[in-house]
Amino acid sequence: MVRRTASPSGPRSNLGLAPAPHLYARLTTGRLMLITALCLLPVALVQLYFLGCGLIWQFLIIYVTATLCEAAVSLLRHRPLKQTASDCSTLVTSALLALTVPPLLPWHLSCVCAAFAIVIVKECFGGLGMNIFNPAMAGFVFLLISAPGYMFSTFVPPAEGAFRIAGLGATYEVVIQRQDPAPLQERLHEAATQTDALSGATFLEGLKTSRKSGSADSMVNIPDFTTGAALYYSAQAAACAAGGLVLMIMRIIMVKMVLCYFLAVAGFSYLGHLWWPGLYLPELPTLLVGGTALAGFFIITDPVTNAGTGLGRISYAILVAFLIVVLRALGSYSDSVAFAVLLGNAAAPLIDVLTRRRPYGVGYRRGELL
Amino acid sequence: MSEIVGVQGELKTPRVSLFKLFTRGLWSENPGLCQLLGMCPLLAVTTTATSALGLALATALVMLCSSLIISCLRFMILREVRIPIYVLLIATLVTVVRFYVQAYYPDLYDQLGIYLALIVTNCIIMGRAEAFAGRNNPLRATADAAGSALGFGLVLFALGSVREILGNGTWMHGAAQMLGPWAASLSTTLIESDYTLLTAVLPPGGFFVLALFIAGKNALTLRRQRKAEQRLQIKSVMR
Numbered sequence: 001m002v003r004r005t006a007s008p009s010g011p012r013s014n015l016g017l018a019p020a021p022h023l024y025a026r027l028t029t030g031r032l033m034l035i036t037a038l039c040l041l042p043v044a045l046v047q048l049y050f051l052g053c054g055l056i057w058q059f060l061i062i063y064v065t066a067t068l069c070e071a072a073v074s075l076l077r078h079r080p081l082k083q084t085a086s087d088c089s090t091l092v093t094s095a096l097l098a099l100t101v102p103p104l105l106p107w108h109l110s111c112v113c114a115a116f117a118i119v120i121v122k123e124c125f126g127g128l129g130m131n132i133f134n135p136a137m138a139g140f141v142f143l144l145i146s147a148p149g150y151m152f153s154t155f156v157p158p159a160e161g162a163f164r165i166a167g168l169g170a171t172y173e174v175v176i177q178r179q180d181p182a183p184l185q186e187r188l189h190e191a192a193t194q195t196d197a198l199s200g201a202t203f204l205e206g207l208k209t210s211r212k213s214g215s216a217d218s219m220v221n222i223p224d225f226t227t228g229a230a231l232y233y234s235a236q237a238a239a240c241a242a243g244g245l246v247l248m249i250m251r252i253i254m255v256k257m258v259l260c261y262f263l264a265v266a267g268f269s270y271l272g273h274l275w276w277p278g279l280y281l282p283e284l285p286t287l288l289v290g291g292t293a294l295a296g297f298f299i300i301t302d303p304v305t306n307a308g309t310g311l312g313r314i315s316y317a318i319l320v321a322f323l324i325v326v327l328r329a330l331g332s333y334s335d336s337v338a339f340a341v342l343l344g345n346a347a348a349p350l351i352d353v354l355t356r357r358r359p360y361g362v363g364y365r366r367g368e369l370l
Numbered sequence: 371m372s373e374i375v376g377v378q379g380e381l382k383t384p385r386v387s388l389f390k391l392f393t394r395g396l397w398s399e400n401p402g403l404c405q406l407l408g409m410c411p412l413l414a415v416t417t418t419a420t421s422a423l424g425l426a427l428a429t430a431l432v433m434l435c436s437s438l439i440i441s442c443l444r445f446m447i448l449r450e451v452r453i454p455i456y457v458l459l460i461a462t463l464v465t466v467v468r469f470y471v472q473a474y475y476p477d478l479y480d481q482l483g484i485y486l487a488l489i490v491t492n493c494i495i496m497g498r499a500e501a502f503a504g505r506n507n508p509l510r511a512t513a514d515a516a517g518s519a520l521g522f523g524l525v526l527f528a529l530g531s532v533r534e535i536l537g538n539g540t541w542m543h544g545a546a547q548m549l550g551p552w553a554a555s556l557s558t559t560l561i562e563s564d565y566t567l568l569t570a571v572l573p574p575g576g577f578f579v580l581a582l583f584i585a586g587k588n589a590l591t592l593r594r595q596r597k598a599e600q601r602l603q604i605k606s607v608m609r
Contacts (some may be wrong), residue, residue, distance in 0.1 A: 112567065120578060145574075147568065
């Protein structure tokens with residue numbers, strides 16, 4: 001994992017050099033972020049196919065807002081604009097945010113959540129490499145808490161070939177001109193096969209309703225790969241895995257951490273389903289629905305906001321997995337990935353302390369270290 | 371004994387003018403932005419501008435009266451038991467204000483809830499009584515309390531306004547219940563009626579907006595200092 005070592009807040013250098021040590025790596029922060037953003041492309045394509053073109057507008061709005069906010073902050077902080085523009089972290093944050101917000105969200109809310117994610121969550125804590133919380137997830141949570149009505153009225157049911165119905169023009173009218181999204185959603189509903197399987201806006205929302213009556217086990221026929229929703233969720237998970245595999249091969253993300261995360265999600269949901277079948281889903285649906293796969297490959301692996309040591313990263317992944325499974329069953333919002341990631345981020349400094357490496361030559365006897 | 375205390379107090383703090391006492395509470399030692407006292411009501415009650423204004427007025431009233439009375443009685447209050455006596459005095463005043471608000475402004479009373487009674491424990495009032503009113507004459511104590519009360523009230527009102535505008539798109543909503551029928555025209559809807567941004571009204575929004583206020587205040591205060599420092603720097607070192 002590459003962390004930016006030279007602190008930009010240190011003494012102002014007149015020679016354009018960072019303090020020693022001068023390590024050279026071909027994988028600069030900008031290149032790393034660009035690769036991550038490219039690896040998100042398969043996920044974006046799957047969402048375009050199943051959810052329509054709203055994603056494109058969301059990404060454009062969020063990216064423009066985020067870039068403007070970054071530029072404004074770097075002007076305020078007297079940082080060179082070129083340096084801010086050359087790391088593509090804003091691109092990754094905007095892409096993740098655009099993939100998580102509902103595709104038909106009105107543009108002003110997208111602007112607000114992008115500005116919040118960049119200005120307050122990222123830059124107020126010191127900018128790139130210094131932020132405690134994942135900006136994309138914090139922006140999503142901000143939106144979820146701020147406008148719960150909009151969040152659930154602008155989701156679209158996944159339908160095969162939705163990009164034909166919800167094309168660029170149709171989504172432009174809803175997102176930018178802020179027309180009522182209901183007619184478009186209605187048409188998508190008709191296009192989706194077996195819409196009866198989805199009683200709510202999303203699968204997880206429907207699940208939440210049925211869970212309140214303690215009958216979540218009646219909805220677990222999701223690995224039936226014929227329905228549109230199940231196909232969408234498995235395609236999305238596969239796209240995440242494809243992008244994640246590239247990142248793993250390029251050694252950008254830690255393989256052990258991702259493996260532990262998915263094993264932990266599967267294990268916790270298996271146990272939960274074993275003991276409280278009315279509350280917890282079995283392991284396969286838990287792995288597929290919502291943002292579990294996206295979180296595993298792209299969100300918890302964010303080098304800035306997770307723990308710093310290898311063991312710490314694995315514990316962090318297991319903690320987030322546990323929180324996702326438990327909050328999904330007991331939380332009051334339909335999906336829990338963002339909340340779980342934020343709680344995990346808050347715990348990451350503590351995990352760092354608990355998994356501190358033993359310096360060579362000390363700590364063999366009890367009580368010698370610390 | 372008490373005369374010695376007075377001498378000690380005057381030796382510690384150089385005498386400042388009445389005007390400076392007043393403005394000190396407004397800006398350089400603002401209770402909300404600098405001393406960070408009274409955070410509990412500051413964050414809890416400022417969901418709308420009206421309730422913030424109500425609490426600001428109630429706090430200011432209690433603060434002025436308590437400072438005046440404490441500084442009048444400062445030679446009679448035994449040094450060893452001064453804190454209980456201050457608390458007793460402040461609690462009496464708060465009870466009076468609370469009954470008054472309950473009788474005449476029941477809506478505001480419901481809105482403020484427990485925070486009206488909790489003015490007793492507001493550290494600003496206690497802090498002013500302990501740090502200033504207990505060792506200065508009534509005129510100076512009143513000026514100091516007025517400055518602090520006004521500074522705190524302005525922060526409360528500004529925070530309430532920003533949070534209400536961001537959160538609900540309205541300003542001074544429900545002012546008529548508190549200030550009388552003439553204030554109905556104050557209640558304005560700035561953004562379309564179905565607009566909400568709940569986070570601004572919820573507790574995290576209070577922290578965010580207050581933090582931005584403090585940051586803004588610090589930036590303004592440090593600006594002059596930094597400019598003076600820059601003037602002394604050697605030109606070639608500066609970029």
